[in-house]
Amino acid sequence: MRSLREGILDGSGVCGEEPGRLGKLGASRWSSLSIKSIFRGLRHLVFPKANADGPPKPLRPTAYLDGLRGFAAFLVYIHHNQLWSHGSVSLRNNAIFENAFGWENEFHFATFYGIRNFFTGGHIAVAIFYVISGYVLSLKPLSLLQAGEHLKLGDNLASAFFRRWFRLYIPLIVTCFVFATSWHVFGYWNFAVQAKSTYLEELWNLYVEFKNFSFIFKEGAWVWVSYNPHLWSIPLEMRGSIVIFTACLALSRATTKARLLCQVALAFYFLYIVDAFYCALFITGMLQCDLDLLARREGGYFPGFLRRLERYKTFIYYHLFILSMYLAGVPSSTAKLEDLRANPGWYWLSYLKPQAVLDPKWFYLFIASNLLVACIPRMGWLKRFFESRFCQYLGRISFSLYLVHGPILNVVGDRLYHAVGWVRTAASDHPEKMEAWSNKFPLPMGGPLGLEPAFLLPQLILLPLTFWVADVVTRMVDEPTVKFSAWMYKRVQGGGQPESKPVDNVALLRLA
Numbered sequence: 001m002r003s004l005r006e007g008i009l010d011g012s013g014v015c016g017e018e019p020g021r022l023g024k025l026g027a028s029r030w031s032s033l034s035i036k037s038i039f040r041g042l043r044h045l046v047f048p049k050a051n052a053d054g055p056p057k058p059l060r061p062t063a064y065l066d067g068l069r070g071f072a073a074f075l076v077y078i079h080h081n082q083l084w085s086h087g088s089v090s091l092r093n094n095a096i097f098e099n100a101f102g103w104e105n106e107f108h109f110a111t112f113y114g115i116r117n118f119f120t121g122g123h124i125a126v127a128i129f130y131v132i133s134g135y136v137l138s139l140k141p142l143s144l145l146q147a148g149e150h151l152k153l154g155d156n157l158a159s160a161f162f163r164r165w166f167r168l169y170i171p172l173i174v175t176c177f178v179f180a181t182s183w184h185v186f187g188y189w190n191f192a193v194q195a196k197s198t199y200l201e202e203l204w205n206l207y208v209e210f211k212n213f214s215f216i217f218k219e220g221a222w223v224w225v226s227y228n229p230h231l232w233s234i235p236l237e238m239r240g241s242i243v244i245f246t247a248c249l250a251l252s253r254a255t256t257k258a259r260l261l262c263q264v265a266l267a268f269y270f271l272y273i274v275d276a277f278y279c280a281l282f283i284t285g286m287l288q289c290d291l292d293l294l295a296r297r298e299g300g301y302f303p304g305f306l307r308r309l310e311r312y313k314t315f316i317y318y319h320l321f322i323l324s325m326y327l328a329g330v331p332s333s334t335a336k337l338e339d340l341r342a343n344p345g346w347y348w349l350s351y352l353k354p355q356a357v358l359d360p361k362w363f364y365l366f367i368a369s370n371l372l373v374a375c376i377p378r379m380g381w382l383k384r385f386f387e388s389r390f391c392q393y394l395g396r397i398s399f400s401l402y403l404v405h406g407p408i409l410n411v412v413g414d415r416l417y418h419a420v421g422w423v424r425t426a427a428s429d430h431p432e433k434m435e436a437w438s439n440k441f442p443l444p445m446g447g448p449l450g451l452e453p454a455f456l457l458p459q460l461i462l463l464p465l466t467f468w469v470a471d472v473v474t475r476m477v478d479e480p481t482v483k484f485s486a487w488m489y490k491r492v493q494g495g496g497q498p499e500s501k502p503v504d505n506v507a508l509l510r511l512a
Contacts, residue, residue, distance in 0.1 A: 059387055062139070063395075064376055065132050067386030070394025072125035073401045077466065079122030080230065084409055085422045085455055096449065098333035100343035110450035113345075114325040119450045123361060124328040126233050127369035130278050133237060134244055134285020135373065141248040142290050146256075146297065153252055161245050162492070163485035168234055168241075169214050170481045171403055175473065176227045179407045180206050189433045192410040193226050216242075230406040240282035247286065256294065256301040263287040272354045277362040284370050292377075317378045324371035330364040400473035401466065408466050416458040421445060 060066075086093035096103065097120045101111045110119040117124060137160065144153040183190060184199045196202040212223045216235045225231055247266065251259045263283055270280035294302045309316060331343040340360050341350045350360065357363045376382050385391065394401070419440040443454040 059392075062136065063392065064383045064386040065135065065373075066395030066398075067388065067391030068128060068373070068376060068395075069132050070396070070398040070401075071386065071391050072121075072128045073398040074394055075118070075121035075125045076230075076402060077405045077463075078118070079120045079125075080405065080409060081413065081459075081462070082119055082450055082455070084413060085417045085458075086450070093449070095333050099331045100329065100345055102344040103331070103342070108449040110448065111329075113329060114322075116329040117325060120332075121328065123330075123332050124365055124368055124372075127281055127362070127365040128372065129233065130237070130240055130281035131285040131288070131369045131373045133240060134282035135289040136285075137241055137244045137282075138248055138286040138289050139293075141245075142286070142293055145248065145252055146293055146300070150252060153248070157245050157249055159486075159489055161242075162489045164241050164245075165214075165238065166485035166488065167481060168238055170484070171399065171473070171477050172225075172228075172231060172234060173210065174477045175403045175407070176206060176210065176225060177203075179227055182411070188411070190410045191414050191433075192229070192406075228403070228406045231403070236278040240278050243279050243282050244286055247283065260287070260290060260303070263290065271363070271366060272356055275356050275358050277357060277366055280366055281369065284366075285373070288370070288374060313378055317375045320371045321375040321379065321382075324368045324375065327364045327368035328372070330361045330368075332361045335359040335361075397467070397470040397474045400478050401470040404469050404473055405466050408462070408469060412465060413458070413462050416462060420454045420458055422454065 082097060083094050086097065096106045096108065096111060097116075099106075099111070101107060101113055101116070103111070109115060140156055141153055141160075144150075144156060180193075180202050181199070182188075183193075183195050184202060189195075196205055206227060209223070209225050209227070212218060213225050213231075213235065216238050247263070251262055254262065263286060267280045267283045267287065270276040270283065291302075291306070294300055331340055331346060333339060335358065337350060337353065337360055340353075341347045349364070353360045353363050376386060415434065415437045418434045418437040420443040421439055423434075423438045443452075443457055445452045445454045447453065
């Protein structure tokens with residue numbers, strides 16, 4: 001008797017059925033299954049995965065960091081939308097957003113101390129990204145290091161180092177490629193990028209920009225990707241990752257006390273000696289991780305002065321949290337020190353800036369981000385907020401949200417904001433290109449700065465659209481990239497098979 005598989009393939013009968021009849025039934029059944037598979041695939045593409053399919057997974061000890069990273073990505077989205085819309089009417093609006101409460105007698109709720117972080121918190125969000133990356137990238141290596149598993153430490157660092165470039169740059173390549181292709185397919189104009197005359201010329205330009213952008217050791221002026229300028233932080237992320245992997249390896253044989261002191265010295269070097277604030281943020285993230293792991297170990301070394309302060313931790317961390325929220329609102333309209341001093345509440349603080357830091361805001365954001373990451377796990381209500389389902393969802397799509405919110409803002413957001421009344425007036429912005437959209441559905445622009453109906457109502461379309469695209473990119477690009485990089489590393493290891501030992505030529509000569 002032929003197998004069922006053979007019967008379906010050649011259309012012959014099985015179990016005494018008539019060949020022609022079974023062939024028709026099999027064909028119809030396969031057709032039905034194919035249609036169902038197609039619709040199931042489309043459903044998974046269009047709609048996010050449901051969390052109700054099974055019991056909720058227990059949260060990891062560092063789940064609050066995932067939620068914080070996701071919320072920080074959301075702040076970047078808000079920041080860019082606020083500046084995009086309000087800057088279309090008057091660049092002074094953006095200057096008000098980017099300066100302190102009371103700057104040039106401008107008093108707005110959106111610029112009040114601490115509140116400003118929720119309107120233009122994109123800068124503190126990037127600093128938080130780097131601290132979290134330093135913490136997470138060093139978590140496994142430091143755990144192995146403290147346990148004395150030096151062989152496993154080497155394996156872990158080799159794997160993480162190999163996979164890091166793919167993890168960061170493949171989603172960037174895909175999203176920029178889709179964005180560059182879209183206006184050649186659909187024939188629309190966008191404000192951010194001037195389309196090339198042919199599609200092949202567009203692809204060549206993207207290739208040239210990306211190859212220079214992705215080479216992190218390139219000398220000379222900093223290179224941007226014109227297709228998504230918001231991705232300027234990715235090469236710095238790669239540099240900081242290399243710093244973490246190198247530091248873990250270099251300090252793997254050091255004593256605990258020496259390792260902690262070296263991390264402090266590295267942070268001081270990157271911040272006070274050279275202008276490498278992002279490296280300092282990565283290293284202090286590693287330092288926080290090291291201290292957290294040491295605090296959980298019994299009988300090991302832990303700085304005594306921190307133990308003595310433990311009884312006052314509630315009082316200390318609440319005050320540090322308030323300080324972090326204040327410093328996170330550092331004026332960032334320009335990089336000039338005199339402009340910082342002109343802002344109310346920042347004159348005396350400006351004298352703390354190290355000579356090496358060219359852009360003053362990064363010094364204060366360095367302090368603010370580290371204090372914030374340290375305070376969250378010690379403040380129960382704040383930790384629970386970042387462990388909430390909403391923040392965990394933001395954490396899952398955070399990288400994709402960071403990648404796609406700019407192109408969506410350029411394509412959809414620009415048209416929506418024009419339609420409700422945020423019309424660009426500068427000649428360089430090509431107002432004739434958006435003439436069909438300008439003031440199509442004008443909305444009121446009165447009310448508190450940043451909370452106008454003309455800004456909030458477009459979010460009913462723009463925000464869900466951005467979240468949906470970010471979710472799709474997470475499932476179709478980001479998560480497969482993680483699996484691909486792990487597969488690639490396994491393949492270069494010989495598919496997981498041990499490599500045959502080389503022939504000992506010296507021993508063969510002795511036998512001869």
